[in-house]
Amino acid sequence: MTAQATAPITLVIGSGPGGAxxxxxxxxxxxxxxxxxxxxxxxxxxxxxxxxxxxxxxxKNALLFSSEGFNIxxxxxxxxxxxxxxxxxxxxxxxxxxxxxxxxxPDAAAAAAELKVAPLAPELRGRVSTRIAEAxxxxxxxxxxxxxxxxxxxxxxxxxxxxxxxxxxxxxKWSAAEWIDEAVAHGAELWTDCxxxxxLTSGRTVVGVEGVQNGKYFRIDAERVVVAAGGIGTPIxxxxxxxxxxxxxxxxxxxxxxxxxxxxTEGRQGDEPPMTWSFADDDLxxxxxxxxxxWLMYPxxxxxxxxxxxxTWQRWGRTLxxxxxxxxxxxxxxxxxxxxxxxxxxxxxxxxxxxxxxxGKILREAGCSPGSIFTTPLRGTHPGSTARIDTVVGRxxxxxxxxxxxxxxxxxxxxxxxxxxxxxxxxxxxxxRRLLV
Numbered sequence: 425m426t427a428q429a430t431a432p433i434t435l436v437i438g439s440g441p442g443g444a445x446x447x448x449x450x451x452x453x454x455x456x457x458x459x460x461x462x463x464x465x466x467x468x469x470x471x472x473x474x475x476x477x478x479x480x481x482x483x484k485n486a487l488l489f490s491s492e493g494f495n496i497x498x499x500x501x502x503x504x505x506x507x508x509x510x511x512x513x514x515x516x517x518x519x520x521x522x523x524x525x526x527x528x529x530p531d532a533a534a535a536a537a538e539l540k541v542a543p544l545a546p547e548l549r550g551r552v553s554t555r556i557a558e559a560x561x562x563x564x565x566x567x568x569x570x571x572x573x574x575x576x577x578x579x580x581x582x583x584x585x586x587x588x589x590x591x592x593x594x595x596x597k598w599s600a601a602e603w604i605d606e607a608v609a610h611g612a613e614l615w616t617d618c619x620x621x622x623x624l625t626s627g628r629t630v631v632g633v634e635g636v637q638n639g640k641y642f643r644i645d646a647e648r649v650v651v652a653a654g655g656i657g658t659p660i661x662x663x664x665x666x667x668x669x670x671x672x673x674x675x676x677x678x679x680x681x682x683x684x685x686x687x688x689t690e691g692r693q694g695d696e697p698p699m700t701w702s703f704a705d706d707d708l709x710x711x712x713x714x715x716x717x718x719w720l721m722y723p724x725x726x727x728x729x730x731x732x733x734x735x736t737w738q739r740w741g742r743t744l745x746x747x748x749x750x751x752x753x754x755x756x757x758x759x760x761x762x763x764x765x766x767x768x769x770x771x772x773x774x775x776x777x778x779x780x781x782x783x784g785k786i787l788r789e790a791g792c793s794p795g796s797i798f799t800t801p802l803r804g805t806h807p808g809s810t811a812r813i814d815t816v817v818g819r820x821x822x823x824x825x826x827x828x829x830x831x832x833x834x835x836x837x838x839x840x841x842x843x844x845x846x847x848x849x850x851x852x853x854x855x856x857r858r859l860l861v
Contacts, residue, residue, distance in 0.1 A: 433458055434648040434859065435633060437620050437661070440504025441845045442831040443652030444600035444607070445535075445852030446859070451610035453860045458644065459604060459614045460635075462657070463500035466507070466591070467601060473591035475720045478508065483656075490756065490766040494676060495728075496804040498656055502616060503601030505654065505845075508589055510699040510715070511574040511597040512843035513541045516850055524837060526819055531850035536571075539598055541846070543569030543700070548576060548584075550696025552689050553714035556744055557701035559790035560712075565782075567703040570713060573598040573845065574697070584697040586718040618642075623649055623665040623828060630827040648827045648859065652852075655807030656758055658834040662811060663760030667823065670811050671758035674766050675839035676804025678750040678776065681715060682783035683800065684792025685739050692741045694719055699747065704842070709751040710779040711841055712786075716745035717800075728801045736796075744787055748779040749805065751841025758810055766804060806844050808833030821855050831855050 433456040436447045443459065451457045463481060471477035479485045483498035490496065499508045513536065516528040543549070549569060557567040576582040579595045588597065608614050620635040624643070632645040651658050659671030693716045702713035717725055722740055726733035736743070752772045756765035768776065784797050811834035813819055821829045831852050833844055840847060 432456065432647045434650060435460060435644060435646045436650045436652060437633070438462075438504060438652035438654060438657065438832065439502050439600060439604050440652060440654060440832060441506055441600045441848040442852045443650065444503070444603035445849050446650050446652065446831055446856050447607040447612050448603040448610070449853065449856035450859060451607040451612040455860070457607060457612035458646075459607065459612055460618050460620055460633075461502055461614065461616045462619050462653070463502060464616050465502040465601065467502070473587070473593035475590060475718075478590040482508070488764070490764040490804070492756075492765065492767040494678075494764070494766045494802055494804045496656070496676065496764065496807055498654065498807070502604060503599040506598070506600040507591055509843075509845065510589060511572050511592075512699050512702075513539075513571040513573050513846045514840075514842035516847045517840070517842070524813060524819060526813075526854075528847060528850040528854065531853040532846050535846060535849045535853065539573050540575055541571050541573055544572055544574065544576070544697060548697060549700040550693065550714070551691050552693040552744060553696050553700045555689070556714050556746060556786060556790050560703060560786045562789055563785060565703050565786070567701045567712070570699050570702045586694040586698055586716050589698060589718060620653075620661060621664060623651070623661065625665070625825050625828070628825055630825050648829070650829045650831055650855070652830070652832045655810050655833040656762070656764070658830060658832055659758045659810035660760055660762050662816065662830075667811075667816060669816050671760070673754040673809060673812070674756045674758060674764070674807060675752050675754055675809040675836065676766055677806040677839055677841055678752045678768060678772060679803050679805045680748055680776070680780070681717065681800045682746045682748060682780055682787065683716070683736075683743050683798060684784075684787035684790075685736075685742055685796035686744050686787075686791040686793070687742065688791065689742055689744070693744055694740060705779075708775055708778055709841055710775055711747075711749040712779070712783065713747045713749070714745070715747035716743060725800055729798075733798070744790055744792055746783040746786060748776070748783055749841060750775050750779065751839045754809055754838065768802075806833060806840065808836040808844070809839060810834040813837045820858060821851065829855060829859075
């Protein structure tokens with residue numbers, strides 16, 4: 425199948441925050457846009473936001489690992505990673521401007537205002553989570569309420585807990601799929617269940633893409649292509665399209681949870697909204713936050729740590745959790761077949777060890793017995809830096825091929841060590857202005 429257009433069309437590959445923002449802005453501006461998403465729109469399914477659903481729409485049924493054992497959850501669905509995130513927001517770091525000359529602050533502020541980014545009200549932050557933050561305060565750490573892309577007031581059935589990482593069923597949490605809906609309302613076309621295999625070029629100019637939908641080959645001609653398939657999907661596609669530097673190096677904001685068992689908790693942390701309090705240690709390059717794995721995911725994750733750890737499942741309701749997220753250094757990579765390599769550098773291991781010790785002190789202060797404290801296996805929560813600015817794309821996000829752009833976490837020149845969604849939206853708004861000229 426070949427799609428020909430009488431007017432220029434922009435292909436947007438991926439429907440996460442980068443692709444959704446570009447598609448919405450261009451459609452609003454009157455341009456012809458086709459959005460191609462590999463996964464389905466699961467929002468209307470009774471499985472959305474459930475354990476079986478999360479397994480169904482996560483890449484490799486949530487069993488995607490690096491060769492070194494990092495677990496990376498990669499949603500393949502409309503809305504991308506915003507379908508399974510904690511709804512957290514953080515402003516882009518000043519280093520974007522200082523080191524790369526890219527000022528994302530105005531676009532981030534505009535997007536945050538539109539999305540009404542703000543911490544949850546005090547009564548919604550959770551008693552157990554607040555207890556952890558207060559314990560950190562006793563130790564001299566000033567934890568703050570976490571900024572959220574979540575509006576409890578837009579739903580009558582706000583019921584947020586650790587299960588929200590499986591998908592938001594009540595509708596309080598913003599998803600990029602909402603902006604895809606807006607793009608379609610302004611005339612964009614959406615193809616789901618559609619895999620793009622290769623970007624087509626003629627000389628140093630993009631001419632379209634080819635792939636498979638419902639088992640049938642397709643080719644679409646286009647003068648502009650925006651690849652927004654995420655930190656894993658984008659380098660795979662670019663590698664297959666001849667970009668040998670794509671996928672050379674990877675960051676994942678290396679993440680682990682530190683758990684402890686406490687008596688006398690007022691409620692269960694797993695029933696509270698995730699990540700309502702946080703603290704960023706920029707010297708150590710670590711973000712701490714209140715977080716615990718969903719009930720049924722907990723024993724599956726613990727099984728990777730050792731045969732006895734799943735037995736701690738019985739005390740899940742009295743478990744306190746602190747997430748530690750390390751701004752890791754670039755290492756490893758992703759090849760054209762999707763094989764992932766990722767391990768910690770020596771400096772990353774030092775930071776992780778120091779952060780584990782800090783989290784343990786906080787949990788003990790919060791009432792956890794010292795012998796019950798342990799750290800979960802490592803996971804990669806924000807894969808990126810696989811098509812980096814100044815390496816694969818320029819600071820305008822265009823590759824060496826005219827008309828071919830990248831706009832997702834893969835362009836990050838270094839790890840964020842923070843929630844990534846607002847930064848990606850800001851990059852996409854900036855790119856959209858260029859494409860609308």
